[in-house]
Amino acid sequence: MVELIEYANGILTILFVILSIIIGIAIINKYREKRQKEYLYFGLFWAGMTTPWWPQVVIFINFLITGTIIEMDFWVILGVAFLPFTVIIGIMAYLIVLPVKPERKNLIRVVTYTPNVIYEVFLIAAVILGNIEIWIADHDPTVLGEEFVIDWSLYSVPYFILSLIVFLIFGLWFSRLSMKSESKEVRVKGKFLFTAFISFALGTMVDFILPYPIVYFIARFILLSSTIEFYIGLLMPQSLKRVLVKS
Numbered sequence: 752m753v754e755l756i757e758y759a760n761g762i763l764t765i766l767f768v769i770l771s772i773i774i775g776i777a778i779i780n781k782y783r784e785k786r787q788k789e790y791l792y793f794g795l796f797w798a799g800m801t802t803p804w805w806p807q808v809v810i811f812i813n814f815l816i817t818g819t820i821i822e823m824d825f826w827v828i829l830g831v832a833f834l835p836f837t838v839i840i841g842i843m844a845y846l847i848v849l850p851v852k853p854e855r856k857n858l859i860r861v862v863t864y865t866p867n868v869i870y871e872v873f874l875i876a877a878v879i880l881g882n883i884e885i886w887i888a889d890h891d892p893t894v895l896g897e898e899f900v901i902d903w904s905l906y907s908v909p910y911f912i913l914s915l916i917v918f919l920i921f922g923l924w925f926s927r928l929s930m931k932s933e934s935k936e937v938r939v940k941g942k943f944l945f946t947a948f949i950s951f952a953l954g955t956m957v958d959f960i961l962p963y964p965i966v967y968f969i970a971r972f973i974l975l976s977s978t979i980e981f982y983i984g985l986l987m988p989q990s991l992k993r994v995l996v997k998s
Contacts, residue, residue: 796840939996
């Protein structure tokens with residue numbers, strides 16, 4: 752029997768994913784207006800970073816409609832298959848906005864792209880060979896409180912941690928530079944971006960490490976807040992700008 756906290760977690764996950772995609776699209780639309788590639792990349796990056804949670808959304812919605820728990824394997828593989836591309840797109844965005852010397856950009860690309868390419872190759876190989884248990888640990892959806900929980904194997908967790916470290920390093924670097932700007936508006940945006948990156952990393956780590964329903968609820972709430980913070984930090988609405996920049 753699914754408890755109330757599981758419903759709350761499912762709803763928060765849906766809100767987090769949908770809002771992140773909407774904000775990603777809004778950022779991409781900014782690219783159409785300004786023709787600056789960083790907006791295109793950041794929009795794809797933020798929406799794509801939510802793909803590990805897409806399987807839970809599909810499984811939860813299916814449960815609401817049919818009352819049954821479907822097999823996770825296919826949906827989980829589909830969810831993580833796009834993550835390496837997302838990380839690479841994020842690096843492409845950061846290399847545009849960060850003051851990196853041209854000769855060092857290729858080094859950064861090699862160091863950051865390689866683990867993602869390797870992960871994608873091994874993931875495809877695992878699917879072809881029918882060894883997807885390499886990436887997903889055994890899971891029993893009939894256990895109370897475990898209906899919508901995805902158990903990642905020890906092969907997947909290191910990649911997720913590495914991706915999160917890269918996410919934090921470049922994200923905090925970008926936000927810290929913004930916070931040192933002479934423009935008050937950019938400084939305020941930098942503070943929101945700094946908070947967004949910390950919130951996303953914290954929410955993700957808590958979500959992966961502590962497998963308890965109430966902890967998932969807190970983690971999803973933090974992740975939802977990170978999406979709002981990222982939107983304000985990158986595309987601050989005029990109404991909010993008038994309040995925050997003048998104060």
